[in-house]
Amino acid sequence: MDTDPNLNGKRGLATHAVHAGQPPARPGGPVVAPIVRSSTFHWSGPGDGIDLLYSRYGNNPNQRSVAAKIAALEGTESALALASGMAAISMTLLATTRAGDHIVASRHLYGATHALLSHELPRRGITTTFVDPGDPTAWRAATTPATRVVLIELPTNPTLRVFDIGPARQAARSAGAILAADMTFATPVNIRAAEHGVDAVIHSATKYLGGHSDLIAGAVAGSAELIRAVTKVMKLYGGSIDPQAAWLLERGMRTLPARMERHNRTALALARWFMSIEGVRQVIHPGLTSHPDHECAARMLDGYGGMLSIVLDGGGEAADRFCNNLALAAAAPSLGGVETLVSQPRHTSHVDLSPAERNTLGIRDGFVRISVGLEDLEDLKADFSGAVAAALGAAV
Numbered sequence: 017m018d019t020d021p022n023l024n025g026k027r028g029l030a031t032h033a034v035h036a037g038q039p040p041a042r043p044g045g046p047v048v049a050p051i052v053r054s055s056t057f058h059w060s061g062p063g064d065g066i067d068l069l070y071s072r073y074g075n076n077p078n079q080r081s082v083a084a085k086i087a088a089l090e091g092t093e094s095a096l097a098l099a100s101g102m103a104a105i106s107m108t109l110l111a112t113t114r115a116g117d118h119i120v121a122s123r124h125l126y127g128a129t130h131a132l133l134s135h136e137l138p139r140r141g142i143t144t145t146f147v148d149p150g151d152p153t154a155w156r157a158a159t160t161p162a163t164r165v166v167l168i169e170l171p172t173n174p175t176l177r178v179f180d181i182g183p184a185r186q187a188a189r190s191a192g193a194i195l196a197a198d199m200t201f202a203t204p205v206n207i208r209a210a211e212h213g214v215d216a217v218i219h220s221a222t223k224y225l226g227g228h229s230d231l232i233a234g235a236v237a238g239s240a241e242l243i244r245a246v247t248k249v250m251k252l253y254g255g256s257i258d259p260q261a262a263w264l265l266e267r268g269m270r271t272l273p274a275r276m277e278r279h280n281r282t283a284l285a286l287a288r289w290f291m292s293i294e295g296v297r298q299v300i301h302p303g304l305t306s307h308p309d310h311e312c313a314a315r316m317l318d319g320y321g322g323m324l325s326i327v328l329d330g331g332g333e334a335a336d337r338f339c340n341n342l343a344l345a346a347a348a349p350s351l352g353g354v355e356t357l358v359s360q361p362r363h364t365s366h367v368d369l370s371p372a373e374r375n376t377l378g379i380r381d382g383f384v385r386i387s388v389g390l391e392d393l394e395d396l397k398a399d400f401s402g403a404v405a406a407a408l409g410a411a412v
């Protein structure tokens with residue numbers, strides 16, 4: 017990797033997105049690296065002078081080039097692409113813990129990550145203490161001599177909380193643990209988490225990194241030592257990314273900075289616009305001064321992201337009518353694609369909680385999460401104002 021001239025650390029993020037991991041130019045060679053669908057590669061023994069290549073090992077050319085691009089964007093020594101965001105999270109946690117070890121994690125986590133920590137890892141002797149990530153003393157207080165990993169996620173789903181990484185980092189350092197962070201909602205365009213002391217930067221690449229809602233993938237970036245450990249575990253559990261998905265992910269990542277600039281801009285403009293719309297009780301976006309973490313977000317992030325949430329007057333029924341009266345935006349889970357998607361946490365990520373439990377998390381009925389796509393702002397406003405009118409109209 018260090019011999020690749022495309023990984024010159026002085027280059028900017030947009031240049032890395034286009035060029036890092038690309039094959040060196042040679043007359044007659046392809047400008048875009050081909051998809052290498054071969055599971056295995058000619059190799060007769062160590063005398064061949066190269067590593068044994070095998071697509072489950074994560075060293076197929078497409079797997080390697082997308083990993084190099086991820087490392088360049090995150091500014092880390094190394095990176096690894098995996099079969100899904102959950103593969104990235106589970107392989108990282110399994111690589112860094114053993115039976116008897118302890119994890120300190122934010123209470124605000126993606127649902128499947130929360131389930132992994134609270135139900136699956138305990139079966140393997142690994143326990144987790146969940147903390148309120150907004151309480152700066154909670155992180156340190158929850159660590160024990162057995163703590164190996166401190167895990168944070170930001171911005172969180174669906175209330176888009178942006179917590180200071182500092183207290184989690186200090187707790188990890190004083191416990192001799194690694195700091196892992198799921199930065200799916202932020203992307204390396206809005207924050208290079210390694211610069212904030214994150215040792216394992218994790219993504220569901222299914223979302224913004226891929227960016228086109230057409231693949232499932234995950235990524236972890238960090239030191240060469242960490243990535244070697246995660247790769248070793250990935251080979252055994254079989255969580256490597258398919259070369260076709262790796263190729264598609266790399267193709268999507270070439271436009272990541274361009275897409276994020278527009279996601280950031282349109283989401284902030286829409287958030288401000290929603291504040292003036294009758295029938296919208298609350299607008300949640302870290303770029304708004306009304307957001308509880310606005311100052312922290314302004315300090316840590318280069319952009320506020322493409323996600324925003326609204327709470328409609330009229331509760332769940334109004335939210336159902338809103339989602340059923342959109343012409344442009346589609347009702348579907350997931351996020352980070354070029355198309356605008358809306359979803360209601362009470363039907364998706366938070367379906368297992370009671371309304372009262374959701375309320376304490378700030379997810380009142382009427383809550384709609386919006387993944388703002390790349391469409392024209394004016395068209396989105398027209399679509400959303402029609403849907404709010406339909407949501408209100410039927411409520412009267």
Ligand SMILES: *Cc1c(COP(=O)(O)O)cnc(C)c1O
Nearest residue numbers: 100101102126198200220222233
């Ligand atoms: C979607 C998501 C995941 C899981 O990713 P998959 O690619 O679906 O496995 C993990 N964390 C966050 C924050 C997510 O949004």
